Every structure is written in structure tokens, then in C-alpha cells.
Amino acid sequence: MNKRITVIKGDGIGPEIIDEAIKVLDAAADKYHHHFTYNYIDAGGCAIDKFGTSLPDASLAACLDCDSVLLGAVGGPKWDQVDPAIRPEKALLKIRKEMGLFSNLRPAKVFDVLAAASPLKPEIVAQGIDLLIVRELIGGVYFGERETKEINNELKATDIMSYSEHEIERVGRVAFETARKRRHHVTSVDKANVLDTSRLWRKVMHRLAEEYPDVTYTDMLVDNTAMQLVKNPSQFDVVVTENMFGDILSDEASMITGSIGLIPSSSLGVGSRGMYEPIHGSAPDIAGMNIANPIGTILSAAMMLKYSFEMEAESQAIEDAVNAVLNEGYRTADIYTEGKIKLTCSAMGDKIVSKL
Ligand SMILES: NC(=O)c1ccc[n+]([C@@H]2O[C@H](COP(=O)([O-])OP(=O)(O)OC[C@H]3O[C@@H](n4cnc5c(N)ncnc54)[C@H](O)[C@@H]3O)[C@@H](O)[C@H]2O)c1
Numbered sequence: 599m600n601k602r603i604t605v606i607k608g609d610g611i612g613p614e615i616i617d618e619a620i621k622v623l624d625a626a627a628d629k630y631h632h633h634f635t636y637n638y639i640d641a642g643g644c645a646i647d648k649f650g651t652s653l654p655d656a657s658l659a660a661c662l663d664c665d666s667v668l669l670g671a672v673g674g675p676k677w678d679q680v681d682p683a684i685r686p687e688k689a690l691l692k693i694r695k696e697m698g699l700f701s702n703l704r705p706a707k708v709f710d711v712l713a714a715a716s717p718l719k720p721e722i723v724a725q726g727i728d729l730l731i732v733r734e735l736i737g738g739v740y741f742g743e744r745e746t747k748e749i750n751n752e753l754k755a756t757d758i759m760s761y762s763e764h765e766i767e768r769v770g771r772v773a774f775e776t777a778r779k780r781r782h783h784v785t786s787v788d789k790a791n792v793l794d795t796s797r798l799w800r801k802v803m804h805r806l807a808e809e810y811p812d813v814t815y816t817d818m819l820v821d822n823t824a825m826q827l828v829k830n831p832s833q834f835d836v837v838v839t840e841n842m843f844g845d846i847l848s849d850e851a852s853m854i855t856g857s858i859g860l861i862p863s864s865s866l867g868v869g870s871r872g873m874y875e876p877i878h879g880s881a882p883d884i885a886g887m888n889i890a891n892p893i894g895t896i897l898s899a900a901m902m903l904k905y906s907f908e909m910e911a912e913s914q915a916i917e918d919a920v921n922a923v924l925n926e927g928y929r930t931a932d933i934y935t936e937g938k939i940k941l942t943c944s945a946m947g948d949k950i951v952s953k954l
Pocket residue numbers: 611615670671672673674675687690857858859860875876877878879880881882883884889890891892894932
């Protein structure tokens with residue numbers, strides 16, 4: 599099959615991890631006789647430096663005219679003082695919105711061989727950790743009206759969180775449908791003891807739960823969820839939540855697997871075109887050092903093959919290659935434990951390619 603992939607390397611470690619994912623995609627294309635063409639575009643801080651804006655029109659157009667988008671990461675301290683309207687992160691939010699990517703799947707699974715890298719107690723890890731956060735991606739406080747104004751010589755800032763029934767229902771449906779392919783349990787996370795948006799969220803989720811009697815359902819408040827993720831993560835199968843809660847909880851869930859560098863994500867809307875990116879950021883503290891973990895990005899590429907291109911076997915082959923490399927004891931610095939073999943970012947990419 600021929601597929602056109604728009605690639606955004608972005609900032610910080612973005613270029614390093616994307617290079618490894620492209621190596622892996624090329625190896626998969628060779629093995630299965632596909633042809634992937636890559637359209638490299640600028641977005642984020644690097645685009646501000648070149649064009650004075652984080653998302654040039656041509657870059658957005660390239661995201662809307664391709665079979666899927668692969669993204670490294672954007673942002674970093676260099677651009678912290680720029681006009682908020684053109685911040686690197688704005689580019690990412692605009693691409694998500696314009697592509698209509700309302701559901702963001704963020705799996706957090708402890709690989710058996712990486713149990714020692716998890717900061718949780720071994721007896722908790724032994725119960726098995728394999729959960730999937732379904733994060734609403736183009737609504738809530740990220741996209742509500744915002745302003746900063748001066749009142750009586752004091753600045754006041756406002757960010758509005760809003761959700762409609764339709765926005766909640768479409769992501770809820772993704773969660774229930776996905777649970778049917780997994781362990782048939784959905785935990786819906788909200789703050790219904792305080793927020794109106796959460797009370798509406800809960801109402802819509804309850805309505806959906808009745809449509810899916812084969813899926814067991816639990817409501818959980820977000821503060822308790824943050825605690826339960828550390829105390830008893832094996833209780834979770836699919837966790838569905840609004841945009842900002844999902845952002846925060848997915849970083850927390852990633853850490854119980856050992857490192858944020860391991861976690862991929864897919865963002866989808868209606869139709870098969872999606873955006874695929876690791877959940878971490880541009881990691882300015884380790885950028886340019888060739889020590890970042892490329893596995894989250896490589897597994898994001900694997901998700902692209904499965905969810906957007908219907909290439910199940912190819913996607914599985916990449917996952918198997920990652921598992922094989924980990925099983926043989928190879929580790930990047932973030933997941934290194936005593937007695938294992940430490941690899942750079944590029945050497946990890948090469949090793950995974952060699953297993954394909
Ligand atoms: N999707 C994205 O593009 C995205 C996501 C999150 C944050 N950001 C942006 O990235 C910048 C830095 O954010 P931050 O420092 O809060 O979060 P971060 O995720 O970039 O880094 C947090 C910590 O995790 C480590 N880390 C992250 N990815 C890693 C990897 N692949 N291998 C090894 N270690 C890794 C970093 O070294 C750092 O110590 C900010 O500008 C932020 O807005 C972008």
C-alpha cells in the first residue's frame with residue numbers, strides 16, 4: 599500500500615525520536631512491501647524561528663492533506679516568552695482541532711520485563727497493569743474562551759471550561775467500544791462533586807452505560823483516581839475523561855510503567871486519518887544528547903499502522919520487535935536498571951529495526 603505521512607519533528611528531542619520512528623517505519627515498509635512517503639513540515643518553536651509563527655498555513659494544510667500525521671514534540675523554554683497566541687503548543691492544539699481529533703488513546707502497560715523499572719511496589723506491579731486512558735482532546739478548558747484583564751489595578755485571568763452533550767457522547771462511545779475489545783470495564787473520571795461540566799459528563803456516561811450492558815461501569819472522582827493509579831492500578835481497564843484531567847492522569851499513569859518515554863498515543867476523529875505522538879514533551883533537559891527513549895514514538899508509529907492504515911500484522915511486528923529488544927536486556931537511560939545494557943536513542947532504534 600502507498601501511504602502519505604506528514605511528519606512534524608518539532609523541538610527538543612523531537613527530531614531525535616522521530617528519526618528512530620522513521621527508521622522503523624521504513625523497515626516495516628520493506629518487510630511488508632508498502633511504500634510510505636514522508637512530508638516533513640515545520641510546526642512549533644522551530645517554525646517560530648523560521649517563519650515567525652508556530653503553525654504556518656502550509657503546515658496545517660499538509661496535516662489536512664495526508665493519510666496520517668506523526669509528531670515528535672513541540673515547545674521548550676526558548677519560546678516561553680513569545681506571544682501566547684503563537685506559542686509552540688498552540689500549533690499542536692490547532693492541528694488537533696482542525697483535524698477534528700476528539701479522542702486520544704493513551705495506553706499504559708507495564709511490560710513484564712520492565713517490572714523492575716516501575717516505581718511501584720513489586721506486589722502491586724505483579725497484579726498486572728494494563729490500562730488505556732481515553733482522553734477527550736478538542737474540548738474543555740483547553741478550547742474555552744480565555745482572557746486576562748486589569749480590574750482595579752489588579753490582573754484577573756479567566757479560562758472557561760465547557761462541554762456539550764454531543765462532545766461528551768462521541769468520546770464516551772469510543773471508550774465503551776474500546777472496552778468491548780479489551781476487558782469490558784470503563785471507569786469514567788470527573789469532578790462531579792464540584793463542576794457542572796462534570797455533572798453533565800456523568801449524566802451522558804450513565805446514558806451510554808445503559809447502551810452497553812456487557813461493559814461494567816464505575817464513576818470515579820479525579821482526585822481519588824490520581825491516588826488509585828498509584829495504590830491499585832490493576833483495577834483499571836479503560837479510563838475515560840475530559841481533556842485536562844486526561845492530560846494530567848496520563849503523565850501519572852505513564853510513570854507507573856517506568857518512564858513517560860515508553861507511552862505512545864493515537865488521536866482520532868471521524869474517519870481513519872489521525873495524529874500519532876508520544877505523550878511526553880520536548881524534554882529540553884536531555885535534548886541533543888542522544889539519550890531520549892524513542893520507544894513511545896516507535897509505538898506511536900505502530901499505532902498509526904493499526905488504527906489508520908489497517909496494517910495489523912505490521913503494527914504487531916513492531917510491538918514484537920520492541921518486546922524482543924527489551925527482553926534481551928537493552929535499555930535507554932530512563933529505564934535502565936542494574937545488569938542491563940544501556941543504549942543511546944539511535945542505538946535503540948537500530949536494535950528495534952534489527953529485530954524486524
Ligand atoms: N506533545 C507535545 O508536543 C508536548 C507534550 C508535553 C509537553 N510539551 C512541551 O514540552 C516542553 C517540556 O515540557 P516538560 O518538561 O514539562 O515535559 P516533558 O515530557 O518534555 O519532560 C518531562 C520529563 O520527562 C523526561 N522525558 C520526556 N520524554 C522522554 C523520553 N522520550 N525519554 C526519556 N526521558 C523523557 C524529560 O527529560 C523530563 O525530565 C514544554 O514546552 C511543554 O509544553 C509538548
